[in-house]
Amino acid sequence: MDTKKGFDLFILNQERIVLAITAVIFVVASFGLPGFLTPDNLVAVVRSVSVLGILALGMAVVIIGRGIDLSAVAVMAMSVAWYLQMLNAGWSEAGALALVLSGVILIGLVNGFLVAYAEVPAIFVTLASASFVFGYVRSQIITADAVPVPNGHWLQSLGAVQFLDVPVEVFIFATFALIVFLFLRFTKWGRYVYFAGDNPVAARNAGMPVRPMLVLRYTISAILSFIAGLLTAASLHSMNTRVVNSTLFYDIVLVAVIGGIGLSGGKGGVRNVLIGAALTGILLNTMTIIDIPLIYQNLIKSTILLAAIIIDGVLNPRDEQTAQQGDI
Amino acid sequence: MTTDTIIRLEDISKLYRGVPAVKGVTFELKRGEIHALLGENGAGKSTLTKIIAGVVEASSGRMFHKGEEKSYASPNEALDAGIAMVFQETSLVPSMTVAQNLYLGSEKFLNRLRGIYISAQQFLQSLNFAVDPTALVETLGAAKKQMVEIARAVHHNAEVIIFDEPTATLTPEEKRHFFALIRRLKARGVSIVFISHALEEALMLSDRITILRDGELVASGETKDFDREKIIAAMVGRSLSAELYRQRDEATVRKAGHKVLSVQDISMGATVRNNSFSVFQGQITGIFGLIGSGRTETFKIVSGIYKRDFLRGGSIELNDRPVRYVVPREAVKDGIVYITEDRKSEGFFETMSIAENIFGGLLAADREKHAIISYSEMREAAAEWTRALSVRAINDNARVVELSGGNQQKVVIGKGLVQKPKIVIFDEPTRGVDVGAIAEIHQIINRLADEGLAVVVISSYLPEIMNLSDRILVCRQGRIVEEFSPIEATEEKIMYAAVH
Numbered sequence: 001m002d003t004k005k006g007f008d009l010f011i012l013n014q015e016r017i018v019l020a021i022t023a024v025i026f027v028v029a030s031f032g033l034p035g036f037l038t039p040d041n042l043v044a045v046v047r048s049v050s051v052l053g054i055l056a057l058g059m060a061v062v063i064i065g066r067g068i069d070l071s072a073v074a075v076m077a078m079s080v081a082w083y084l085q086m087l088n089a090g091w092s093e094a095g096a097l098a099l100v101l102s103g104v105i106l107i108g109l110v111n112g113f114l115v116a117y118a119e120v121p122a123i124f125v126t127l128a129s130a131s132f133v134f135g136y137v138r139s140q141i142i143t144a145d146a147v148p149v150p151n152g153h154w155l156q157s158l159g160a161v162q163f164l165d166v167p168v169e170v171f172i173f174a175t176f177a178l179i180v181f182l183f184l185r186f187t188k189w190g191r192y193v194y195f196a197g198d199n200p201v202a203a204r205n206a207g208m209p210v211r212p213m214l215v216l217r218y219t220i221s222a223i224l225s226f227i228a229g230l231l232t233a234a235s236l237h238s239m240n241t242r243v244v245n246s247t248l249f250y251d252i253v254l255v256a257v258i259g260g261i262g263l264s265g266g267k268g269g270v271r272n273v274l275i276g277a278a279l280t281g282i283l284l285n286t287m288t289i290i291d292i293p294l295i296y297q298n299l300i301k302s303t304i305l306l307a308a309i310i311i312d313g314v315l316n317p318r319d320e321q322t323a324q325q326g327d328i
Numbered sequence: 329m330t331t332d333t334i335i336r337l338e339d340i341s342k343l344y345r346g347v348p349a350v351k352g353v354t355f356e357l358k359r360g361e362i363h364a365l366l367g368e369n370g371a372g373k374s375t376l377t378k379i380i381a382g383v384v385e386a387s388s389g390r391m392f393h394k395g396e397e398k399s400y401a402s403p404n405e406a407l408d409a410g411i412a413m414v415f416q417e418t419s420l421v422p423s424m425t426v427a428q429n430l431y432l433g434s435e436k437f438l439n440r441l442r443g444i445y446i447s448a449q450q451f452l453q454s455l456n457f458a459v460d461p462t463a464l465v466e467t468l469g470a471a472k473k474q475m476v477e478i479a480r481a482v483h484h485n486a487e488v489i490i491f492d493e494p495t496a497t498l499t500p501e502e503k504r505h506f507f508a509l510i511r512r513l514k515a516r517g518v519s520i521v522f523i524s525h526a527l528e529e530a531l532m533l534s535d536r537i538t539i540l541r542d543g544e545l546v547a548s549g550e551t552k553d554f555d556r557e558k559i560i561a562a563m564v565g566r567s568l569s570a571e572l573y574r575q576r577d578e579a580t581v582r583k584a585g586h587k588v589l590s591v592q593d594i595s596m597g598a599t600v601r602n603n604s605f606s607v608f609q610g611q612i613t614g615i616f617g618l619i620g621s622g623r624t625e626t627f628k629i630v631s632g633i634y635k636r637d638f639l640r641g642g643s644i645e646l647n648d649r650p651v652r653y654v655v656p657r658e659a660v661k662d663g664i665v666y667i668t669e670d671r672k673s674e675g676f677f678e679t680m681s682i683a684e685n686i687f688g689g690l691l692a693a694d695r696e697k698h699a700i701i702s703y704s705e706m707r708e709a710a711a712e713w714t715r716a717l718s719v720r721a722i723n724d725n726a727r728v729v730e731l732s733g734g735n736q737q738k739v740v741i742g743k744g745l746v747q748k749p750k751i752v753i754f755d756e757p758t759r760g761v762d763v764g765a766i767a768e769i770h771q772i773i774n775r776l777a778d779e780g781l782a783v784v785v786i787s788s789y790l791p792e793i794m795n796l797s798d799r800i801l802v803c804r805q806g807r808i809v810e811e812f813s814p815i816e817a818t819e820e821k822i823m824y825a826a827v828h
Contacts, residue, residue, distance in 0.1 A: 186700055188699060198677040199677050201673065204633075205674055206692040207692040208692040266679045
């Protein structure tokens with residue numbers, strides 16, 4: 001977080017490096033790639049990162065609090081698949097929505113409870129819940145990999161809504177970005193996220209409700225995943241549950257980490273998600289225009305993710321070493 | 329340059345991100361001498377020795393080892409050349425045996441455990457160390473761990489051994505063993521540099537003394553030319569002993585007020601056993617005990633950080649009301665604030681500014697129940713407390729990790745006091761704090777007691793206990809065993825109660 005008055009332009013940090021790289025790619029692509037700098041393409045760029053961005057917002061809240069949520073993609077896909085399945089089976093809108101939403105919140109609560117109170121490492125808890133959610137819904141509830149949106153449902157029409165030629169997803173992403181920003185910056189619960197992410201022991205000893213806040217974070221992440229799933233279904237008119245086994249999770253972490261949300265906790269905010277989403281969106285778009293095969297795209301993305309993490313570690317070293325070795 | 333000089337540093341400087349930690353120091357270590365390196369925290373002692381041992385690289389200047397210009401790029405390289413450094417926190421692998429640690433990094437390709445036990449046994453005996461080579465390091469006490477560290481250095485044929493605050497974690501008994509050991513090493517012709525905060529030790533043990541202040545060398549010479557006063561004056565640039573070592577009499581001892589905390593027979597596992605005591609308003613209760621005596625654990629139970637045994641755990645009454653806290657949050661709401669001895673790992677928030685750290689205390693106390701926070705409130709709280717505690721920093725947005733130990737401690741104190749506590753527990757309030765800031769922190773503690781708060785000071789530094797306390801409780805083996813008035817107490821009496 002940054003409460004410094006004024007802007008120290010000479011200090012390099014990851015955020016500024018990424019912003020610069022994004023600008024360079026943008027300028028190069030504008031001149032070098034025909035069809036990049038057109039209104040339609042730019043809208044497509046923003047639209048493509050909207051869903052990813054919402055998922056990354058949830059992930060950011062968890063990572064700032066020194067955790068990780070591997071179940072985001074599974075919750076996103078399976079909750080919406082279940083919801084659509086119920087609608088197709090003739091459930092009422094309100095009934096289906098209420099049931100799915102309580103299921104989503106329950107997953108978040110269980111994740112948070114196991115991490116906070118049972119003290120199981122987040123990576124294992126959420127890995128297990130991801131497998132459970134996928135396995136249970138796929139085997140017990142839905143019958144095919146993909147579940148279509150029923151005809152005439154509001155999700156179908158939502159996908160086509162546009163304001164000023166900009167698809168509605170973009171506005172929804174912007175709205176949630178604003179909400180998460182306000183939450184992290186101006187509510188005490190949002191500030192607790194940073195304190196607990198920076199130093200959980202000190203936060204607990206100072207009297208902050210560290211454990212209830214952990215549960216809250218995983219619940220927020222689950223709810224944002226569900227919303228991202230609804231948007232996916234709105235634009236594709238169905239939910240394909242195979243996405244759980246795709247590399248989408250790494251894209252989410254890429255957006256969060258590349259923008260400068262440190263995996264060591266306590267660092268970053270919504271601005272970093274936006275920067276990460278901008279770079280990822282432009283990168284994916286230019287790679288698609290150049291027509292790089294998907295497997296090479298994954299290679300490039302993974303290299304960039306690794307580089308971002310290494311640069312973060314070099315530029316913002318944690319002081320644990322000096323902590324171990326006494327004074328300078 | 330004479331032949332009996334083993335290490336010579338010429339005009340050495342070291343910058344950390346442009347900030348000088350050592351400025352143009354010229355230092356000489358003679359063969360077979362014990363050289364004490366003294367100075368406040370942040371004076372550059374550790375940095376200087378780390379340059380010798382190859383842990384950090386000097387920004388400028390030259391180093392001569394046995395007359396040849398050298399610069400060691402890594403601790404291993406320095407060790408091969410005969411320079412070993414024994415760190416404050418030992419660098420042993422706790423889950424391995426003593427012998428495995430001794431041979432760590434020099435194992436043969438095919439490593440037979442029996443073989444290294446036999447040779448380690450012979451080696452330890454040749455040094456006269458009573459350590460079992462098959463014992464796991466984690467089962468050893470602090471002194472024995474240090475012995476293993478030293479044995480490792482000697483095993484590598486080190487001619488220069490650097491100790492960074494070797495006696496900080498030792499009991500008086502262990503210290504005696506350690507000093508005897510240092511003298512034996514000296515007799516073998518090993519040159520020793522030791523960094524210490526305990527001036528008495530330096531005066532007793534060393535042949536020569538070098539004093540650093542703010543990264544510069546301010547005094548260096550034969551130990552016989554120094555005394556306590558002279559050293560302190562050189563370390564801080566002024567004489568402080570009158571402030572730090574005042575004589576107590578009736579007039580300076582506060583009377584007990586209302587009994588706010590009554591602890592009966594609390595127990596927690598093997599560390600706290602049937603501990604009973606009371607704490608009163610308007611005075612400072614000093615708790616003295618050696619490391620491992622259960623004093624920190626006792627007060628962590630009181631402040632809700634640890635839980636006492638569920639069965640036969642005893643009782644705690646706060647203003648005649650029985651309490652049993654599950655989390656520190658409940659204790660903070662009842663006005664009990666614990667200020668930790670380990671500020672880096674459980675005190676402050678390292679990525680954050682001074683203002684945010686202090687605001688953290690205010691948010692945690694959660695008195696006004698506001699969901700929406702106010703940044704102007706943060707700035708006001710930060711300004712109020714940095715002024716009240718005279719935290720010295722460029723501004724309140726400076727990051728806490730960039731401050732000196734004393735100022736970090738003040739921020740941690742501010743983070744606690746902003747919660748408006750009724751009972752404040754200071755655990756080792758001046759550990760790793762420079763001499764100048766010690767006096768200021770003592771003033772803060774005295775002021776709190778004068779304002780009518782119940783103050784507890786836990787310390788293993790006797791002059792601190794004698795100077796601050798209105799009552800002195802001595803803790804040993806998990807319980808309070810003796811109570812003294814500061815007027816009648818002497819260092820000998822307190823130490824006797826703590827050890828026997």
